[in-house]
Amino acid sequence: xxxxxxxxxxxxxxxxxxxxxxxxxxxxxxxxxxxxxxxxxxxxxxxxxxxxxxxxxxxxxxxxxxxxxxxxxxxxxxxxxxxxxxxxxxxxxxxxxxxxxxxxxxxxxxxxxxxxxxxxxxxxxxxxxxxxxxxxxxxxxxxxxxxxxxxxxxxxxxxxxxxxxxxxxxxxxxxxxxxxxxxxxxxxxxxxx
Amino acid sequence: xxxxxxxxxxxxxxxxxxxxxxxxxxxxxxxxxxxxxxxxxxxxxxxxxxxxxxxxxxxxxxxxxxxxxxxxxxxxxxxxxxxxxxxxxxxxxxxxxxxxxxxxxxxxxxxxxxxxxxxxxxxxxxxxxxxxxxxxxxxxxxxxxxxxxxxxxxxxxxxxxxxxxxxxxxxxxxxxxxxxxxxxxxxxxxxxxxxxxxxxxxxxx
Numbered sequence: 279x280x281x282x283x284x285x286x287x288x289x290x291x292x293x294x295x296x297x298x299x300x301x302x303x304x305x306x307x308x309x310x311x312x313x314x315x316x317x318x319x320x321x322x323x324x325x326x327x328x329x330x331x332x333x334x335x336x337x338x339x340x341x342x343x344x345x346x347x348x349x350x351x352x353x354x355x356x357x358x359x360x361x362x363x364x365x366x367x368x369x370x371x372x373x374x375x376x377x378x379x380x381x382x383x384x385x386x387x388x389x390x391x392x393x394x395x396x397x398x399x400x401x402x403x404x405x406x407x408x409x410x411x412x413x414x415x416x417x418x419x420x421x422x423x424x425x426x427x428x429x430x431x432x433x434x435x436x437x438x439x440x441x442x443x444x445x446x447x448x449x450x451x452x453x454x455x456x457x458x459x460x461x462x463x464x465x466x467x468x469x470x471x
Numbered sequence: 472x473x474x475x476x477x478x479x480x481x482x483x484x485x486x487x488x489x490x491x492x493x494x495x496x497x498x499x500x501x502x503x504x505x506x507x508x509x510x511x512x513x514x515x516x517x518x519x520x521x522x523x524x525x526x527x528x529x530x531x532x533x534x535x536x537x538x539x540x541x542x543x544x545x546x547x548x549x550x551x552x553x554x555x556x557x558x559x560x561x562x563x564x565x566x567x568x569x570x571x572x573x574x575x576x577x578x579x580x581x582x583x584x585x586x587x588x589x590x591x592x593x594x595x596x597x598x599x600x601x602x603x604x605x606x607x608x609x610x611x612x613x614x615x616x617x618x619x620x621x622x623x624x625x626x627x628x629x630x631x632x633x634x635x636x637x638x639x640x641x642x643x644x645x646x647x648x649x650x651x652x653x654x655x656x657x658x659x660x661x662x663x664x665x666x667x668x669x670x671x672x673x674x675x676x
Contacts, residue, residue: 337482341478341482342478345474345475345478346474347474347475347478350475350478350479353479354479354482357479357482357483357486358486361486361489361490364490364493365489365490365493368490368493368494368497369493369497371497371499372497372498372499375499
C-alpha cells in the first residue's frame, strides 16, 4: 500500500511531469489562460492518462512481450493513446455537452500530449505491474492537473497585472513556469524512487 | 516480421471495431430542426433577437425558449416561413426587438402645430431639420434618413413619418422569385444593399 502512496507522491510532487520532467508543456502553456478550461483539461487528461496507462500496459504485457515485439512499443502505444482519446471525446460529447464545449479543440490535443506517451514508456522502463502502472498514470495526471490549475490561477492574476511590454503574453508565462519549476525543485529528495 | 505485421494489424482492427461501435453507441443526435430554422433566418448575426447570432436564436426557437417573431431583419417573410415550418400561428414582429424597415420613410413636420422649440433640430443626426428658436421648423426631405430620432423629443407631437412614394425615378422591377434557399438569401442581401443605394441616390438628388 505504501508503495502506491509513494508512487503517487513521487509523480504528483517530486517527479512532476510538467515542471520536473518537462513533458506536456504544450497544453500547459496553451490551456492555462482561464481557470475553467484548465480544470476541464485537467479532468480530461486525468481520465485519458489513467486509461491509456492501463491499456498500454495490457498491450505491452499481453501482446508485444509474448511475441517479442518490444521494438514496436512506441507505435503501438501511440495507437492506443489515439484510440483512448477518440473514445473519451465520444463519451464526453455524449455525456457532458457543456464540458465538450469548453474543451473543444483541446481534447484531440491530448493525443499529442507527450506526457501521455511518456507515462506509457516510463511504465515499461520502470517495469511497473498492472496496478502500479495505473497509479503511476493517475499520479502523473493529477500532478499535471495540479500544476495546470495552479498555473492558470497565476496567469489570471498576471493578466490583470502591469507587465512590462516586452514581457507580455507568452514571455511572462514562460518565466512564471520557470519559477514554478524552481519551486517544485524543493520537493526533490522528499521521496526517492 | 509476419508476427509484427499481424499483431499491429490485429490491434488496429480491434481498436477500429471499438471506435466504430462507440460512434454508434455514443452518437449525438444533432437537431435537424435547428438547421432548418437556421436556413430560414437571414444570417445577419445582428443580435437584435437577444441571442448572440442566428444559430443560437435558431436553437432557442427549437428549444421553445424564444418566439418566432424576434427577427427584425427577416421581417414578415421570415416569420411566415418559420410559422409554416413549425406549424405555428404567424404573429406580428415583436416591437421590443426592433422594427422591420420595409419602405423608406421620411419625417414631416406639421408646420401649423410646430412651436419652434428646436428640440428636433438638436436630435437630428444628419442636420436635415432647419429652423430657429420660435420659428417654424421643416424637414429637408432629401436629407432625412427616416431614423425617427426626432419624434421622441417633440413636445407637441407634430412630427410624422410618411413613406416615400414610388416615383418613376425610384421604381424598379421586383426581383423574380427564386427556388433555391441560398440564392434567395443572397438576393435578399443584394436587394437590401440596392435599396440603400437607391435611398442614397434619392438623397443626393
